[in-house]
Amino acid sequence: MNTNIRFPEIKPLKIERYAKIISTGIGLPDRVVTNQDIIDTYGIIATDRAVRYSVGIIERRWVEDEKLEDLVAMAISQCLERAGVDIDMVDRVIYSRLLGDYQIPATSIGALRKLGATTGIPAFDMTCACSGFMHAMDLAIRYIDSGDDYVLVIGGGITSKGIQSWKQPNPKTIFLFGDAVVAMLIGYSEVKQFLASYLMTNHALYDNAFIPFGTRLLKKEDVKIEPELFNMNVINGNVVLESSVEYCRIIADKLLWEAKMTLDEIDYFITSDQSTKIWEAQVKELGIPFEKSLSLFYKYANTVSAMSPLVLDELISTGRLKRGDFVMMQAHGAGASSGGMIFRY
Amino acid sequence: MNTNIRFPEIKPLKIERYAKIISTGIGLPDRVVTNQDIIDTYGIIATDRAVRYSVGIIERRWVEDEKLEDLVAMAISQCLERAGVDIDMVDRVIYSRLLGDYQIPATSIGALRKLGATTGIPAFDMTCACSGFMHAMDLAIRYIDSGDDYVLVIGGGITSKGIQSWKQPNPKTIFLFGDAVVAMLIGYSEVKQFLASYLMTNHALYDNAFIPFGTRLLKKEDVKIEPELFNMNVINGNVVLESSVEYCRIIADKLLWEAKMTLDEIDYFITSDQSTKIWEAQVKELGIPFEKSLSLFYKYANTVSAMSPLVLDELISTGRLKRGDFVMMQAHGAGASSGGMIFRY
Numbered sequence: 001m002n003t004n005i006r007f008p009e010i011k012p013l014k015i016e017r018y019a020k021i022i023s024t025g026i027g028l029p030d031r032v033v034t035n036q037d038i039i040d041t042y043g044i045i046a047t048d049r050a051v052r053y054s055v056g057i058i059e060r061r062w063v064e065d066e067k068l069e070d071l072v073a074m075a076i077s078q079c080l081e082r083a084g085v086d087i088d089m090v091d092r093v094i095y096s097r098l099l100g101d102y103q104i105p106a107t108s109i110g111a112l113r114k115l116g117a118t119t120g121i122p123a124f125d126m127t128c129a130c131s132g133f134m135h136a137m138d139l140a141i142r143y144i145d146s147g148d149d150y151v152l153v154i155g156g157g158i159t160s161k162g163i164q165s166w167k168q169p170n171p172k173t174i175f176l177f178g179d180a181v182v183a184m185l186i187g188y189s190e191v192k193q194f195l196a197s198y199l200m201t202n203h204a205l206y207d208n209a210f211i212p213f214g215t216r217l218l219k220k221e222d223v224k225i226e227p228e229l230f231n232m233n234v235i236n237g238n239v240v241l242e243s244s245v246e247y248c249r250i251i252a253d254k255l256l257w258e259a260k261m262t263l264d265e266i267d268y269f270i271t272s273d274q275s276t277k278i279w280e281a282q283v284k285e286l287g288i289p290f291e292k293s294l295s296l297f298y299k300y301a302n303t304v305s306a307m308s309p310l311v312l313d314e315l316i317s318t319g320r321l322k323r324g325d326f327v328m329m330q331a332h333g334a335g336a337s338s339g340g341m342i343f344r345y
Numbered sequence: 346m347n348t349n350i351r352f353p354e355i356k357p358l359k360i361e362r363y364a365k366i367i368s369t370g371i372g373l374p375d376r377v378v379t380n381q382d383i384i385d386t387y388g389i390i391a392t393d394r395a396v397r398y399s400v401g402i403i404e405r406r407w408v409e410d411e412k413l414e415d416l417v418a419m420a421i422s423q424c425l426e427r428a429g430v431d432i433d434m435v436d437r438v439i440y441s442r443l444l445g446d447y448q449i450p451a452t453s454i455g456a457l458r459k460l461g462a463t464t465g466i467p468a469f470d471m472t473c474a475c476s477g478f479m480h481a482m483d484l485a486i487r488y489i490d491s492g493d494d495y496v497l498v499i500g501g502g503i504t505s506k507g508i509q510s511w512k513q514p515n516p517k518t519i520f521l522f523g524d525a526v527v528a529m530l531i532g533y534s535e536v537k538q539f540l541a542s543y544l545m546t547n548h549a550l551y552d553n554a555f556i557p558f559g560t561r562l563l564k565k566e567d568v569k570i571e572p573e574l575f576n577m578n579v580i581n582g583n584v585v586l587e588s589s590v591e592y593c594r595i596i597a598d599k600l601l602w603e604a605k606m607t608l609d610e611i612d613y614f615i616t617s618d619q620s621t622k623i624w625e626a627q628v629k630e631l632g633i634p635f636e637k638s639l640s641l642f643y644k645y646a647n648t649v650s651a652m653s654p655l656v657l658d659e660l661i662s663t664g665r666l667k668r669g670d671f672v673m674m675q676a677h678g679a680g681a682s683s684g685g686m687i688f689r690y
Contacts (some may be wrong), residue, residue: 005465011436014492017359091356092544097472099563102573103556104474105681113548120350122544122684124473124480127442129449135469142487147359162477177471184470188676199437199467201451203458213450216412218444218506218572225570227563289376336450339467 004204025078056276060178095130134339153326154313158308178301209334243335349549365534370423401621403524441477479684501651523646554679588680
């Protein structure tokens, strides 16, 4: 695949004040939607078995009445409870979202209200698709370096509402998206835990996968803004798969080189799993044993920037990932934006 | 005014690797729209003179065929040309936008394509309303601290299209918004130039000023997404004015305390000017002579996160601001999010 771009060199982290992951937490809608639910609701010609077999998905969560700020607040609550840290001790909130509850203000501010924060904590949303959580974690460790004690990093959002707005949903994509939010508390560490971080974009794939609505669609004359404009459009799915695999290898090599490690020393490899196939292809590309990775696509579907941190949360909450273990975490945003880190949990 | 929140303490910047502003650049639509143009187009019962007198505005820029990425690329081009820096030398692009060309991918990636970048420079968009540029500058100096050499910070966007989508525009807001993008190159400095930085939010004002469209408006049944949903709604304009004045004072005090300076030592005070009145009220609150500040509201209108950096660009390009001068720069996002910095240009 011709990617048209030169991958930037990995730069060493010039960090004197170290950061670590303190805790994670998730915010999920109560409602579990099965393949059969979707088939029945939209009269799609398919069977649960065929969907499981072809796509690898069993169920996903879709909101009913929950707002996005509810999921964000839920994720933060669980995360802070696990850490024993009060919301008012947090120095900063960075939320990598898709659509917000409003376009502005930032939905993270709505979540702070819901959480009853009494301090005017700095907060902003960023929009960076599936790779957004890597950007946000990268930002957090730089904030700890330059003086913050606690930074909340949030990812994920609500994708189900756009999908359901279609009168006749696209049978190819209706099964693929789910709603979820993940929070991560990053704090000061006496020892170095984040060994390498790498982010890149590829503007050659800017138009390959996108949510079409934007300012260019607001015009003078009668504008028909259809809900369909808020769904993910993928021009070439193979390109998403191929770029994920290609970047996965390049990012892994750069991270390992910078961390002076080999893949054998990595205890867990986490990556974005827009499908079971995309996850498997990355694990195979790196030659990592499957038991050293995990995909939750089968139960959460594509949750955009929540995918990689959902897996991290699962590994932590089930006790598989232990303090001291080394993690390579990556996320790939449909080819246009990717990133990764190596850290010690 | 009861703001309901406790302002966070200002934290010292724990920075060992210093940053400075290298250059700025702007991207403006060609088309200048006068009050009379608007009055004629929309049959509004008003006169140019009355609008000038009551609102303080003469003209603004509105795009015709330009996309947002065009304005972003234009601003970056001018900025980098002034610095003599090639796009491929840039380590990171941070764009504080409103609506993007797409919802995702980030519009900054589209701008990199337009600029013909050959490197896959990490880039993301953030959505943080009028205070977004302060967040982005704050991020940039932390990236320089932890290893970057050049960070591009971008602000502003296209607001005119939502306004024009109204069949019968709101005569109160149709005059108030304009399109503009500003770029700033921040790079490594041997000496300390950024002396203090402060950001805060106030969730008590989360619902006072907002762009209504969001994921909560995408529902199952027939959804009518009107272009009006992409305009700024302000519930109480006085609250925006009052909070700007209140925060302006508190932020100024915290910045001066941290920088160990007095207001007399500040050569220029820059702030967001959502109206001439809001600008004047802030300058008066601080007791700063008007010649030490500047509003461009009269010719650019409310350009969201571009307001403060547009003024900085004007001060630099007209030669008023000289190397070594001290600047206090603030921006206020309708009460929900604010911030400021003191730096030496």
